[in-house]
Amino acid sequence: MPIVIFELPDGTERKVTAASGTVLMQAAVSNGVEGIVAECGGNASCATCHVYVDGRHTELVGPPNEVEDEMLDFTAAERRPTSRLSCQIQISDALDGLVVHVPEEQV
Amino acid sequence: MGRHLLTRYDDIVHAEKLPEVFSSREEGSLLRTVGPNMLREDDPDHRRLRAAAEPPTRPRQVRDLWAGTFERTAHELLDRIADRGEADLIRDFAEPLVAANLALVLLGLRNASADDIAAWSRAMMDGNSNYADDPDIWLRAERATRAIEEAVAEMVDITRREPDGSVISSMVHAPEPMELAEIQNNVKVVIGGGVNEPRDVFGVGAWALLRRPDVLDRVLGDPGLWKRVFEETARWISPIGMYPRQLTQDYEIAGVTLSAGSRVALVIASGNRDEAVFERADEFDVARPHRPHLAFGGGPHFCMGAWVARHEVSALAWPLVFGRLKGLGPTDSAEDRLEGWVFRGLTSLNVTWQAA
Ligand code: FES
Numbered sequence: 504m505p506i507v508i509f510e511l512p513d514g515t516e517r518k519v520t521a522a523s524g525t526v527l528m529q530a531a532v533s534n535g536v537e538g539i540v541a542e543c544g545g546n547a548s549c550a551t552c553h554v555y556v557d558g559r560h561t562e563l564v565g566p567p568n569e570v571e572d573e574m575l576d577f578t579a580a581e582r583r584p585t586s587r588l589s590c591q592i593q594i595s596d597a598l599d600g601l602v603v604h605v606p607e608e609q610v
Numbered sequence: 611m612g613r614h615l616l617t618r619y620d621d622i623v624h625a626e627k628l629p630e631v632f633s634s635r636e637e638g639s640l641l642r643t644v645g646p647n648m649l650r651e652d653d654p655d656h657r658r659l660r661a662a663a664e665p666p667t668r669p670r671q672v673r674d675l676w677a678g679t680f681e682r683t684a685h686e687l688l689d690r691i692a693d694r695g696e697a698d699l700i701r702d703f704a705e706p707l708v709a710a711n712l713a714l715v716l717l718g719l720r721n722a723s724a725d726d727i728a729a730w731s732r733a734m735m736d737g738n739s740n741y742a743d744d745p746d747i748w749l750r751a752e753r754a755t756r757a758i759e760e761a762v763a764e765m766v767d768i769t770r771r772e773p774d775g776s777v778i779s780s781m782v783h784a785p786e787p788m789e790l791a792e793i794q795n796n797v798k799v800v801i802g803g804g805v806n807e808p809r810d811v812f813g814v815g816a817w818a819l820l821r822r823p824d825v826l827d828r829v830l831g832d833p834g835l836w837k838r839v840f841e842e843t844a845r846w847i848s849p850i851g852m853y854p855r856q857l858t859q860d861y862e863i864a865g866v867t868l869s870a871g872s873r874v875a876l877v878i879a880s881g882n883r884d885e886a887v888f889e890r891a892d893e894f895d896v897a898r899p900h901r902p903h904l905a906f907g908g909g910p911h912f913c914m915g916a917w918v919a920r921h922e923v924s925a926l927a928w929p930l931v932f933g934r935l936k937g938l939g940p941t942d943s944a945e946d947r948l949e950g951w952v953f954r955g956l957t958s959l960n961v962t963w964q965a966a
Contacts, residue, residue, distance in 0.1 A: 532627070540902045542902060542906065542908045542912055543908070543909070543910070543912035544626075544627055544629075544908065544909035544910055544912065546660075546910060546912065548664065548668070548912055548914075548916075549906075549912055549916070550669075551902060570668075573668060573669070573670040574668070574669065576669070576670060577669045577670075577917070579900070608900055609902070610841065610900050610901070610902045610903075
């Protein structure tokens, strides 16, 4: 199973496994990764599962989809070019080793 | 009430994120007043209805399409009372504002008035909490629901020919469109909740600030704080204090095994004051560390009106009221008019100011 790494605002890393076919937010929530709130449970309606994809992986992960792009304008922490909603990132074997940064704030 | 109460923050969050165990399909008074609707459905049915209704409520739509009209309406309502020097901010401002925004703008019910919407909403909410089974209350609720059905049927016909970006239009033109009866029932739900919830957050937040002049000064000096006032108000006195779920299987939670079919209440009013999560939870504190509150619910049923309410209350209603009505002060403590526990808010908020 792919391993993904969440880097928290204080610099600590959480390394968790993420099953292919699920979404990145799921891996965070089921492993209790702090800072991924995911109020709406993955429906791209709350903007509280925001992450910054590490610069090395932005191309691999790709750009936000249309619905997500709109919601990213309303995140609590500033939007950056690397911003994604983790509930909209589909896990595949290609994402093994993915690093994302958890923002300071989600609400 | 024949229910197990989940009162701790963590247990409520846990239940909200497990809709396949904590099902929304439950018989109850809501079904009697409005009929089958998306609040009482699980996915995939819920997802289809929600996807059809949601697009006009998303934050970019609110900002780009609705905000201008919302603001004009708010100014008109204030123009009407500005010279008077006194008003009930609930009856004279908040309720007509949110009713007009909801009916005329968001839902696209141009064939109804803001007064109609407010009255229909009240009649249905009374029905939803008619635990005493008062026949007059049922009758009023039924009249309101019939009036809504007629108004909706007419607008469905019109928007079928001319899409107008409203929620009704979105329901008609969705990739998986909704049937007329589904549209009618879900519009009833939106009218039921869409008036009292933003109105109550407005009222409670305004009241909290009027009684805390130092906090109000801080907010007026830093308008970015209105957002915090909104989230803290929704946490402190949540407009929806409780909602029901029913177990689809035996399940252990909070150390108790509940059997399949058990009815459960997620007590938001309690979870939002859980001391394990919010320090000094009973205090209204706009500077507290940001933690997500439960007032909008969570999981697939996350409040569809969240972005509309945030905008109309925190970006518009409060800043305009406190900006335009100089020397605003409460005429009494208002405390005794804080009512309800399933739906909680101020029934009136009487204030005075220096009339221009
Ligand atoms: S979980 Fe709500 S937007 Fe991702």
